[in-house]
Structure formats: structure tokens, C-alpha cells
Amino acid sequence: MRNQGTMTAAFAFTIWAVALCSTGFAGDDKKFIIGEDSGFYYTIQKGDTLWDLSEKFYNSQWDWPGLWEMNDNIKNPHQIYPGKKIRIFLKETPPIKPKIVTVRKTKEKKMPIKIETSFSLSGMDHIGFLRKKAQLSLGSIIKEKDDQLMMSANDIIYIKPSGKGPLVPGKIYQIFTTSDVKETINDKTFKAVKHLIKAKVKILERKKMYATGLITNAYEPVYKNDLIMEYYKRDSILTVEDDPGPIDARIICSEDNNIMINDYRIAFIDAGTKVKPGQIYSIFRKNKLTDNTLWSLKKKNDSIQLENLESGKLIVLHTENIASTVMILSSTYAIHTDDMVN
Template sequence: MKDATSRYIFIWALLGLLLISQAAAAKAPEEFDTTEDTGFYYTIQKGDTLWDLSQKFYNSQWEWPGLWEMNKEIKNPHWIYPGKKIRIYLKSDKTQQLRSIETPEKPAASETPSQPAPIITPTFNYPAVNRIGFIRDKKVDTLGSIIREKDGNVMMSANDIIYIKPAGPEHFILGERYQVFTTEEVKQRIGNKTYRGVKHLIKADFTVMEVNDKYVVGKIGNSYRDATVGDSIMAYYHRDPKLEVQDHPPAIDAVLLGSEDNALMVNDYSIAFINKGTKDNIVPGQIYSVMQSQDKRSVFDGEDAVLLAPLNSGKLIVLHTEDISSTVMILSSKRDIHPGDMVN
């Protein structure tokens, strides 16, 4: 009888341990799925952003563009979803590719230095810089336009064969790359003046496969937006993805013109434009604050209304400059950012 009782106690104790271990496993979801020594998979949690994950795993929020580049399944860096997994690289050569902000190591101190230590300048790497649009005072010279896709597709994207009507056959060189773009007018009231310009949106790039007197044949490589018949062609404009960061640039008094996609609100990582450019000594890599003006209001009951100080809405970095504008990216936002907000 005593042996039977002991066996029952042992069985119930074993069942209890199994139930406790299962409950603990259910309570603590697995966030890290270790693979090879090059890194691991991280399960996205509610509230995560690429900006925050870069700070968490690389000790720098500036790493997020490289993190996005290495996880090509993320189509829009502003939208990452709980439960999905992304790869975090650690020990391979890809780690170096991820380094969006690079701070060179200080040289070893010598007992008798012969020259001053070099100034260390952080850099920001944005791999997608060649796809961003820009605003000029007039449309760029058009080399030609798309007249059709080989199979008659209305929307054209990567690997499609396109036919182009050239403005002149001398404009196209076999094997060279070109860009497909479209334009729209920008008109915005700023103070007592009206800002005017032409927004250029890059849709794709292609390589010339054949040049004839009447048409040019090309194959689309990178596709950022669907190309259509009538879209214009311009020379491929290569921009350096590595920018020297200037966190405290000279003061400016600029206005946010809006985003590439004309959204009513400009979100984190969105590409947008401001109304100042090279004529105002703006260069890529400069970081500015986005400010939101407040209405006049009474601070205390019964007193006259006063204009309160602007609210800091977030930060942006300059990616590209033209004479009358700059293309920027919103790095972070504390509140909703809208076209017309101040930049300084």
C-alpha cells in the first residue's frame, strides 16, 4: 500500500512539473531564434520600430536603413508587424554593410604625437538614395518617353522590356542606364509669397539593349513605382548614399512642402521636401527640427491672448539638394507632421 501511494505521489508531482513548464513556455514567447554565428531572427513585438530596434541591437538609431536593406521583405520601413521575424546580423561581413552611422575609431595615443588627432565625423548611409525625387524650378531635359511595353502591359515594372521614343538617337548609349520619371507642379502659399516648382518622381531605371533610328529598347532593372506609357526618360543620376552628418548646422527658416506621395500627414521615414536648397547653403547630411506653430491663446483667464512658442514635432535629415529645394527624410516624430510645418 505504501509503495502504491509513493508511486501516485511521484506521478502527480511529475504531471505538475510538466504543466508548470508548459505554462511558462506559453507565457514567455520566444523573441530570439538563434541561427548561425552571423546573427539571429528577432520576432517583432507590438510597438517595435526599425528605429528602436537599431538602438536596441546596434546601440545606434542610425542603423535602421541598413537593417531595412538587409530585410528586403519589408516593403515599407514605417510598417513592421508583430509576429513577423526579421534578421539581425552580427558577426559576418554583412555587419559592416549594416553600419549606417559609422564613427571611425580614434587612433592609438602616442607618447609624442606629431600632429593633432583627426576630427571624427559620423556618417549616415541611405542605400535607397537613388530612388528619391526632387524639386526644381523647371522640368529636366527629357531624353524621350515610353511608347509601349513588349507584351502590351499597361503597368511596367522590374524585368519588363520597354520601347522608348527618343528625342534624338544621340541621347541613348547601348548598355548605359537611364531613369524613368514623371512630374507634377508644386504650388504652395508661404507667408505672403507663393512657392512654385516642379516635383520629379523617379519610377524606375533601365538599361539600353538596342538603339534604332526610330526607337530604343530597354530592360527595367530597379522599379520603385509602376511605369506607364508617356512617362519621361532622363539620364541616370547617381547619388552617394553615404552622408556626413551635421547635427548642428547653420540656422534656417524653411517650410515643409509635403511628402513624395502628397500625404496629409508625413510619417517617420517618409521622404519629403523643404523650400530651401543649395542657394541657402543647405547640404546633404544636415539635421533639422520640424516645428509646429501654435494658435494665439490666453495663458491665464482674463488676460490677452499671446502667441505661444512653436512645438518641436520631430527631426529630419537632408538627403539631396537642388537650388530651390531639398529632399529630406523624417527621422523621428513626436506628433503629427504636416505640410506647412516650420523647419529650423
């Protein structure tokens, strides 16, 4: 299997052109706020120009208008300032490796400049995850104050404590649900518990038998018997690693249980501590022969192994012991359970 773990400067998508509410992508508004919006960005260094950055990222100075267009807060392309964060787009064609420049009077080789890019995801603190066992619940929802069956932001809820931990007034917690995952991955049965984070809740008051809370943010409808857990703040900004090693992992499933997983969807791979947030990998599908071709080859006693087809790219968002949460960045073909990641 080919190693496609290396991050080149480019992949086939322009994040700012896609509107996806669940992950914070915005299409019409080009103003980019790090940590609140989603996309790739770069911090300008002393001496940088849009022309030089275009050459470094895309091996062509003539791509600079694209950088200027998607950063409308740059009023003058001739004036960019160190420390300023600009949004970048990624292209599919990898750049040509920088030439080695020989310094005069010596044989010392000038090392090519390493460009560090970052990835921002507004919804990082409520992406789902897989664990071997379910997270202990601090309580469960009894009802909504006005007896609404479906709860959302600004609703007041009643919570029955589980006794597994405190529910502290004024503190923020998360509302979640769990479901069992059982998939055939690489000819083996993979079992886990999927955790779906649905909302944030602020505890208002703690009584002897129950607690009251205010739903401050809701990402999914909330219902009776949904569970309460500690709020874990995840970093919404990831440093993109440009050269992750091969991992030989597989797609397990998507967060929303879609059979076909496409661009900007959250999914899970069976690589836990083998990977790190910010690493980008390629997804492959098996290049299968048709039944007619297989029958013909058997008659001739031939055997042919076709090279796997690259079907997309993903970025690692969060890791657990048995699996990692990822986002699909681009897809050439439909992505399914058991597709290969490397």
C-alpha cells in the same frame, strides 16, 4: 525661434529596429552593409573601445551593450579594430558637454574629441527632387514588349526618343514622371515641379525611330508615357554635420503626397543651397491657442505668443536650387506642409 540645428549625439529612434523596404531599413537582419543598408554609422579610430565610444556618444559607458547588440559581426566586445565601420543608434537626450581637462604644469586646455558620424541610405539614387522647371526628357515609353499595362523589373520596353539627347545602347538611364507642386508656404505661394524617379532602364538597341530597353530596377510601377532621363549617381553615404546654422525653412510636401508626414518618409523643404546633405535639423509646429482661450484673451486685451512645439528631426539628403530633399528621422507629432524647420 530656437536654433535646433546642432546635431547632438542622439535622437529618439533606433534605425535598425524599423523595417521600411522603400528606403532599405531592415529590422531583423543586424548585418549592416554601408551603402546598401540605411542608418547611422561610425568608423573606429585607433585606441577606441566600445566603452569609450559609449561614453563619447551617450555620456555613459553603460550604453555599450546596445552598440555591441546591433553590430553582431563584433564577436568580442573587447576587440574592435581601427577602420571598421560600426552601426550606431541615436538617443533623444543630448549628452553632457565634455569637461575641459587641464594638462599638468600648463594652462593649455585639452579640446574634446570630435566624433564624426555618417549616414547611409540605400535608395539615395532614386529619391525625388523639386526644380523650378521640369528636367528635359530624352524620350518616353511607347509600350511594353508583351503589351503589359504596368511594367516592372526585367520587362523590355519600347522608347520614343525626344531628340533632346542620345539613348546609347548599354548605358543606364532613369524612368521618371513629373507633377506640379503648388503650396502656401509661410503665407506665400510656392510653385515647383516634382520629379519622381520610378526605375532604371538599360538601353538594349537603338533603331531609327525607337529604342528598346530593359528595366533593371523598379521602385514604382512604370506605365506608358513615363519619361527617360540621364542617370545621376548620388553618393549613398553622407557625412553628418554636427553644427549646421539656423535656416528658417518650411516643409513643402512629401514625395508620396501624404497629407501627414511621418518617420522615414521622404519630403521637401524650401531651402536649396542654404543647406547641405548630411545636415540634421529640427521640425517645429505652431503651438496654437484654442478658440475659447483666444476669446478670453481678447476680452482681457491680452496677447500671448506660445513657444513652438518641436515635432521631429530630419536629415538633408539632396539639394537643388529652390528646394532640398529630406528624410524624416523621427516625429513626436504629425508633420504637415508649412511646418517650420530650423
